[in-house]
Amino acid sequence: MLEMILFASIKVVVVVAAVLTGCAYSTLLERKVVGHMQHRMGPNTAGPYGLLTPLADGLKLIFKEEIKPANIEPITYMLAPMISFVPAILTFAVIPFGKDNTFFGHDFTLVLSDLNVGVLFVFAVTSLGIYGIVLAGWSSGSKYSIMGAVRSSAQMISYEVGYGLSIVGVLIIANTLSLRELVELQMLPLWGTVSFLPNWFIFSQPLGFILFLTCAIAETNRAPFDMPEAESELVAGYHTEYSSMKFSMFFIAEYANMIAVSAVGATIFLGGWHGPFLDTMPMLSVLYFVLKVFCFMFFYIWLRATFPRFRYDQLMAFGWKVLFPLALLNTIVTAFFVIL
Amino acid sequence: MVAEYLSVLVFIFAGIGIVLFTFLLSKLIRPHNPYPKKNANYECAEEPVGSSWFKFNNRFYIFALIFVIFDVEAIFLFPWAVAFGELGLYALIEMIIFILILFFGLFYAWRKGALKWV
Numbered sequence: 036m037l038e039m040i041l042f043a044s045i046k047v048v049v050v051v052a053a054v055l056t057g058c059a060y061s062t063l064l065e066r067k068v069v070g071h072m073q074h075r076m077g078p079n080t081a082g083p084y085g086l087l088t089p090l091a092d093g094l095k096l097i098f099k100e101e102i103k104p105a106n107i108e109p110i111t112y113m114l115a116p117m118i119s120f121v122p123a124i125l126t127f128a129v130i131p132f133g134k135d136n137t138f139f140g141h142d143f144t145l146v147l148s149d150l151n152v153g154v155l156f157v158f159a160v161t162s163l164g165i166y167g168i169v170l171a172g173w174s175s176g177s178k179y180s181i182m183g184a185v186r187s188s189a190q191m192i193s194y195e196v197g198y199g200l201s202i203v204g205v206l207i208i209a210n211t212l213s214l215r216e217l218v219e220l221q222m223l224p225l226w227g228t229v230s231f232l233p234n235w236f237i238f239s240q241p242l243g244f245i246l247f248l249t250c251a252i253a254e255t256n257r258a259p260f261d262m263p264e265a266e267s268e269l270v271a272g273y274h275t276e277y278s279s280m281k282f283s284m285f286f287i288a289e290y291a292n293m294i295a296v297s298a299v300g301a302t303i304f305l306g307g308w309h310g311p312f313l314d315t316m317p318m319l320s321v322l323y324f325v326l327k328v329f330c331f332m333f334f335y336i337w338l339r340a341t342f343p344r345f346r347y348d349q350l351m352a353f354g355w356k357v358l359f360p361l362a363l364l365n366t367i368v369t370a371f372f373v374i375l
Numbered sequence: 376m377v378a379e380y381l382s383v384l385v386f387i388f389a390g391i392g393i394v395l396f397t398f399l400l401s402k403l404i405r406p407h408n409p410y411p412k413k414n415a416n417y418e419c420a421e422e423p424v425g426s427s428w429f430k431f432n433n434r435f436y437i438f439a440l441i442f443v444i445f446d447v448e449a450i451f452l453f454p455w456a457v458a459f460g461e462l463g464l465y466a467l468i469e470m471i472i473f474i475l476i477l478f479f480g481l482f483y484a485w486r487k488g489a490l491k492w493v
Contacts, residue, residue, distance in 0.1 A: 043382035047389045055393075097397070100406045105414045113398075121390035128386045147386065148379035155453065156383075177416045178429065189435045192442040199449040206456035275417055280401040284394060348492030351438065355490045359445065360481070363474055366452065370459065370467050 046147050050132075054124050058290040059089035065336045072340040093283070101279035104176060111174035116277070116284035119167025123288040125160045126295035129153040131215050133308045133320035145308075145321065146215060153214035154206070157299050158199055161254060164292060165191045168273045171285070175276035183272025186262050186347065191254060193354040198250035200362035204243040204369035205236045205303055218307035235306040242365045244304045246358055248334075251296040253354065255289065258339035262347055297331030298324075437489050448477050 063078065063085065070077025078085035103112070133145035150156050165188055172184020206212070209220050217236075225232040226239070237244045253260040269275070274285045301307060301324065310323035345353070416423045455462070455470055484490060 039378050039381065040385070043378070043385045047382065047385050051386075051389055051393065097401045098405055099401075100408060101401070102409070102413055104416050105411070106416065117391065117394045120394055121387060124390050125383070125386060128383045148382040150379050150383070151376070173428075175416075176428075178418065178423075181428065182431075185431050185435055189438050192446075193438060196442065196445045196449055199446070200452065203449075203452050203456045206453065207459045210457055210460040212453075212457055270417065270419075279405060280397050284397075351492055352490065355441070355481075356485065360478070363478065366456075367471060367474060370470070373459065374464055374467055 043147075050127050050147055051124060054127050054291060054294065055287070057294050058287050059093065061290045061294065061332060062092070062286075063088050064332065065339075068333065068336045069340045072337075096280060096283040099279040101281065102276075104276050106176035107276065108174035108176070111170045113281070115167050115171035115174060116281045116288075117167075118170060119164050119288040120284045120291070122160045122163040122167075123291035123295060125163075126157055126299065129156050129214055130295075130298045130302055131218055131307055132324055134313055134317040136317055149213065149215045152212045154202065154212045154217075154303070157214075157295075161198075161292070161295070161299075162191075162195055164288065167285075167288065171277065172273040175273070177276045179270045179275045180273050183269045183275070186269075187256060187273060190256070190260065190262055190350060190354075193351055194250045194253035194260075194358070197246060197354060197358035197362050198254055200359070200366060201243050201246035201250055202303055203362075203366045204240045207366070207369050207373055208236065208239060214302050214307070217303060218309060221306040222309050233306055233309060235304065235309075237304040240304065240365070240369070242361065243369075244300075246362050246365065247300060247304065250354075250358060251300060252335060252338065253350075255292045255296055255335075257293065257335055259342035259345050260350060261344060262350060293332065293335060294328060297328045297335075300331055301327035434492060441484055441489060444480065445477065448473075 066088075067077035067085070078088040081087040081091045103109075128147045129150050131144075131146040131149070135144050168187045168191075169184050172180040172182075172187070175181070205217070209217055211217060211220070221233060221235050223234045225234050232238065256262075274282055277285060305327045307327075308320035308324040310319065313320055418424070451473070452470070455466060459466065
């Protein structure tokens with residue numbers, strides 16, 4: 036029992052540290068990539084190529100004075116950053132990072148907890164993040180905050196439905212909710228016959244993948260669906276009245292959510308840690324996984340640099356009138372194919 | 376299986392721990408100098424007018440209602456999809472009837488203008 040807790044704790048520490056570092060460097064990646072796309076340099080003063088910028092940002096935010104507005108609800112105001120941060124990193128508890136390994140005679144699985152309902156867990160936890168946003172907006176006592184929170188909740192619940200339905204097609208093919216089994220299924224040859232391609236679900240579920248990607252961007256409140264914090268109209272949306280470390284918790288949560296949906300997308304549709312030469316070098320699997328997540332992240336940043344923001348009515352109409360019927364249609368068509 | 380959920384629990388505690396630790400650390404080292412003007416709510420440098428808990432568009436409420444209906448549908452679809460391999464054609468036809476009813480509901484809401492944002 037004690038050894039079990041010790042093992043779990045070590046894994047938790049490693050995963051949390053990796054995720055937080057990933058979040059910190061995603062901010063740098065975003066600023067660098069958007070900068071270069073707009074013919075700027077991006078941050079380049081702190082450290083070589085600006086590599087120490089996230090560290091400097093973190094230090095600055097810790098030393099910042101915190102301004103607590105007069106008419107907040109103190110308890111909810113303090114709980115809100117926590118409620119958005121914890122679910123954001125909790126997704127990584129069930130994501131398989133790599134092939135099973137042996138270290139020092141111990142069998143070591145590179146997944147924190149291999150739940151048999153992994154997919155459900157991921158979706159449950161992702162939708163918890165909305166509480167943080169709503170509570171933050173409500174308890175701040177500012178008009179901009181509550182407007183951002185209300186918009187955000189309506190947007191997130193609208194895309195939640197499409198987000199969940201977009202992967203039902205995969206579940207029909209795979210017949211499992213465990214993320215580890217999903218990855219193992221994707222290691223087989225494509226449709227059992229094409230030997231030079233892996234059985235990644237992106238090949239059998241292209242529409243599902245596109246729907247998943249779109250809904251994931253809307254779920255994480257990223258451009259072009261970033262209505263909740265539309266800077267030009269709502270100042271900063273739900274975290275207008277937050278400063279210092281409480282603000283940075285929201286900031287980290289946003290990036291952690293981005294990495295989380297990228298990791299989920301890579302696991303469900305792109306074969307997770309699967310790649311060539313894994314038999315000889317199992318540690319390569321972690322690299323493959325990170326690469327796939329990186330591709331998703333780059334795509335998100337690319338979208339942000341390319342597209343203008345949706346109008347709010349267009350955003351809601353798109354979610355309900357396009358994505359949701361398409362996801363249902365995808366489900367039915369997939370079920371027909373599987374039956375035939 | 377208990378061990379798996381145990382590590383999820385450890386993960387939750389780790390997350391809460393990180394948040395509390397950073398809050399505490401920042402409380403210890405940051406300056407603290409509040410005064411009424413600074414603590415006023417932000418409203419583009421104006422004095423805040425009225426309560427911040429204003430009335431908002433009841434469209435949001437209608438969307439919440441629609442969401443509840445269709446999210447429950449999604450929950451019904453998940454176990455059906457996982458067990459689909461064993462259930463076969465019978466389950467497919469049943470589920471298509473179910474989905475068609477909900478499609479009809481969506482169409483009804485659409486025609487009634489519940490999805491329109493004015």
